[in-house]
Structure formats: structure tokens, C-alpha cells
Amino acid sequence: MAAPRLSRLHVAALCLGLIMAIAAIAVLQTARLGVTATNFAITTTPVTRYARPDADGPPVVIAHGFAGSRQIMQAYAYTLARAGYVAYAFDFEGHGQNPVPMSGDVSSIDGTTRLLVNQTRQVIEATQSPDQKTALLGHSMATDLLVRSIGPETGPVVLLSAFSQEITPDSPNDLLLLTGAWEPGLRDFALKALQMVDPAARDGDTATRDDLRRRARIVPYADHVSILHARSAQRAALDWLDSYYGRSSSVTIWPTGWALLVLLGSIVLLAAPLSRLLPQTALPPRRRLGPAQIALLTLLPAIAAPLIAVPLNPGWLPVLVADYLALHLLVFGVVQLALLWRFGVPFGPVSARGLLALLVWGLAVFGLALGRYGINFWPDLQRLWIIAALCLGAVPFMLADALVSYGAPFWQRLLARIGFLASLGLAVALDFQGLFFLLMIAPIIALFYIIFGLMGRCVAGRSGPAAAGLALGIVLAWALGVSFPMFSA
Numbered sequence: 001m002a003a004p005r006l007s008r009l010h011v012a013a014l015c016l017g018l019i020m021a022i023a024a025i026a027v028l029q030t031a032r033l034g035v036t037a038t039n040f041a042i043t044t045t046p047v048t049r050y051a052r053p054d055a056d057g058p059p060v061v062i063a064h065g066f067a068g069s070r071q072i073m074q075a076y077a078y079t080l081a082r083a084g085y086v087a088y089a090f091d092f093e094g095h096g097q098n099p100v101p102m103s104g105d106v107s108s109i110d111g112t113t114r115l116l117v118n119q120t121r122q123v124i125e126a127t128q129s130p131d132q133k134t135a136l137l138g139h140s141m142a143t144d145l146l147v148r149s150i151g152p153e154t155g156p157v158v159l160l161s162a163f164s165q166e167i168t169p170d171s172p173n174d175l176l177l178l179t180g181a182w183e184p185g186l187r188d189f190a191l192k193a194l195q196m197v198d199p200a201a202r203d204g205d206t207a208t209r210d211d212l213r214r215r216a217r218i219v220p221y222a223d224h225v226s227i228l229h230a231r232s233a234q235r236a237a238l239d240w241l242d243s244y245y246g247r248s249s250s251v252t253i254w255p256t257g258w259a260l261l262v263l264l265g266s267i268v269l270l271a272a273p274l275s276r277l278l279p280q281t282a283l284p285p286r287r288r289l290g291p292a293q294i295a296l297l298t299l300l301p302a303i304a305a306p307l308i309a310v311p312l313n314p315g316w317l318p319v320l321v322a323d324y325l326a327l328h329l330l331v332f333g334v335v336q337l338a339l340l341w342r343f344g345v346p347f348g349p350v351s352a353r354g355l356l357a358l359l360v361w362g363l364a365v366f367g368l369a370l371g372r373y374g375i376n377f378w379p380d381l382q383r384l385w386i387i388a389a390l391c392l393g394a395v396p397f398m399l400a401d402a403l404v405s406y407g408a409p410f411w412q413r414l415l416a417r418i419g420f421l422a423s424l425g426l427a428v429a430l431d432f433q434g435l436f437f438l439l440m441i442a443p444i445i446a447l448f449y450i451i452f453g454l455m456g457r458c459v460a461g462r463s464g465p466a467a468a469g470l471a472l473g474i475v476l477a478w479a480l481g482v483s484f485p486m487f488s489a
Helices: 008-030 070-082 109-127 141-148 184-195 231-245 256-275 291-312 322-342 352-373 381-405 410-430 438-463 465-483
Strands: 036-042 045-051 059-063 086-090 134-139 154-160 174-180 206-209 212-219
Touching: 008 256, 036 109, 045 070, 045 109, 059 070, 059 109, 059 141, 070 086, 070 134, 070 231, 070 256, 070 352, 086 109, 109 134, 109 141, 134 141, 134 231, 141 154, 154 231, 174 184, 174 231, 184 212, 212 231, 256 352, 256 438, 291 322, 291 410, 322 381, 322 410, 322 438, 322 465, 352 438, 352 465, 381 410, 381 438, 381 465, 410 438, 438 465
Parallel strands: 059 086, 059 134, 134 154, 154 174, 174 212
Antiparallel strands: 036 045, 045 086, 206 212
């Protein structure tokens, strides 16, 4: 068999992808220069300490939001550490590498919230300095927990995308609120918290009263996620802490958010030329479906999945809504596979090489980049069986998706995927209280379609849709298994 050859377009994509990857890694690594990251544990809580060898600044405890991990906060951790502070980021219970699940009543302040506050207090007390107060910095869910964790040993508080009923006209004593311009509800809350101190204060103003100081600042071109890498937000946080402690910092704040996007984009781009190195498999014929068949493939599983899965919601996996999602995916995928078989759509052979290549590229390469520079992507041992259980639903679902998408025009692929997201919406409508967290999964699914769907199409063109679908099912189960918090009633 002749060796696979790359077209000029594929060679250009290969060169561009490599240049993008090298440039992105250079930026991401430069942002870490001079800082040592040391992992340790406070009882069962995983913690990472970020500091220069000559660090003399105060400690800063950094807390992530819901479904996050300490890695997602590392842009702030490295910036503060390069400025001489000693930053401590940790994984909340149920998140990241923390082996202890979340527990308690999520609807009660004295339930889950109180347990997470106790965990936060434990980290603050274990990392405090004998002669300098500890600064607190947190995002989203953590903003409420940090406000409730304030004690005599804590100093300034920096909250990203904040919401907390514990913020009053008198507490916290020293507070900076940073909110993305594309977060209108939270932006209004930040302004309201500022005007508790001075009703005439506006965005960017510093309101003071006696020894109380407060500022609210809108971060331009930022949303709930991008604020975690926004350079203007990092600069504002550093300046706020410097002004409290009487320090002066002159550090370069690198565009790590853009660098991370470029790195992940380069991995997706490289999938196209590298997939050409796979041996060409005898592909099944690309059968065109009629409008009635497409409508049935979209609507029937979208309606059947929630109608069957919601009443049967088993509740046996210790991850929020994961058991329901596995069942929903299973029903959706099985219905679509049955329809595809009925319509005579050939499944084709399963290329072991294509399946393995996509798993390696999606989990090892993409996952390594995301886990190192973005958010936790590596499960602890307790999550492996959860990923295996999710595979029971994710594999038939993605196999069906790959077969529906194979050779289909863009509008047909888009319609099929909108149908699945609408199916999740219908499930939430049928059981809003029990399945509310599915709304947070929808963006993850959409990103999965964009990122891994493109890589899957590249492999499907060489190895067939069955290999791509099976591999993507495992990757989807992995991504969902590591993303959402573990929870024990």
C-alpha cells in the first residue's frame, strides 16, 4: 500500500498548527517563569502553592467556582506569585482532584454551603502568615463562600463574577468586585454592593466610609469564563492588593487566555493533516436522507429520551445529574440507531487504528493541554467507574451522531444537534428542580460538538464514522465524568 500523501493544503495546516502550538506554549510557559508550584494536601483538600523562591508577600487564598478546579484559577495565581505574593489554590469537595464528594442539603445555608465554608476556613487557617493578613480571591460560587469565611486573620477580598447575600453595607471591610461586561445580572449586583457604601458611586469608583473601602469595576469584553484570564481584571486585583498592603508591583500580565485558545485551536487544526496519515479504510456509501427521515431522526429521539428517562431517573451515580444524563444519552442514541438501521444507513467497518488515534489525540494530547493550562481533565480513581457508566449512554449516542453526520450537509448536522440540546431543555422542563444542572451541561455539549466533532470528522473521512463515533463516545463520557462535581446525599 502506498504511503499516505499530504496535499499542499494539509501541509500548510500542519505548519500553521505547529507554529500556533509553539507560540501558545511559549506564552503560557513564560507566564510561569520564576514561580514554583508545589502540590500538597490540607487533610483531604488538594492545594497548590504558587510562589517565587524569594517571596515576601502576604498569603492569598484563591477559590474556584462551581464545576471548576484550582487549575482554572492559575492565571491569577501565577500573576500574584510573580508579584511576590504567596498564592494558595485548592479544590472544593467534589471538584477536581478532591476525593471527598460534596454533601449536605444544597438548598440550605446550613447544608452544603456550611460544609464548604468550613473547608475554606480550614485552608485559610492552615496557610495564614503570623504577621500579615490573608487576602481572599474567588470566582462565582466561591464568592459567597469566601464572604462567609472572613475572619480576624483575613484582609482584602477580591470577588470575580460575584453574588452573595452576605455582602452588607458593613462587610466585607475591604472589597473589590470585578464583573464581566457580558454578565448583566451580576454587573448590576456589583453596582448595588458598591452603592451600599456610597449611593452616588459608579463603575470604577472607590467608595469609602471610616475604615471601609469598596470598588466595583466592569471588565470589558469579558463573560463568566473569560474573566478568569482577563488581563485588566488581573491587573485590577493586583493593584487592589498592593494598595492594601502598601506594596508596588511591576509585572507583565501575559495573555494566557488567548494563548490557551490558540493552543487548543492548534490541536484541532492539526487533526486534519495528521488524520491523513491513517490508512484509508473502505468507507460505507454516503446515503442521503429525505426530509421526512431527517425530521424523524431529529424529533423522535428528542421527545422519546426525556419522556422515558425522566420518570426512570435512577439517581445511583455520585455525580450531579450524571446518572440521568447517561440514561438520556442511551435512549436518544438507541432510538437514532434503530431509525438509521430502519432507513438502511450502513454502519461500516470499525477501524481500530482510527479509534485509537482519536482517543490518543482527544484524551492524551488535547486533554494534557487542557489539564495543564486550563482546568482539571484527569480523573481520580473514584471517577473512573463513573466514566465507565457514562460510556453506556455516551457511546451509542455519539455513534448515532457520527452516522447521522457522515456525509450530511451542515444544516442537517446542525439540526440534529439542536434537537439534542432541545431534548435536554424538555427534560429540565419536566423536572426543573431535579434536573436544573442539565442547563450547565448544555454549553459543554455545544463546545464538545465544535471541538471534538471537527476532529471526529477528520478521522471519519479516513477510518469511517463508526470508529469516530465510538471514540467520541468515550471522550464525551470522560469529559462529563471529570467536569461535574461528585455529590453524596
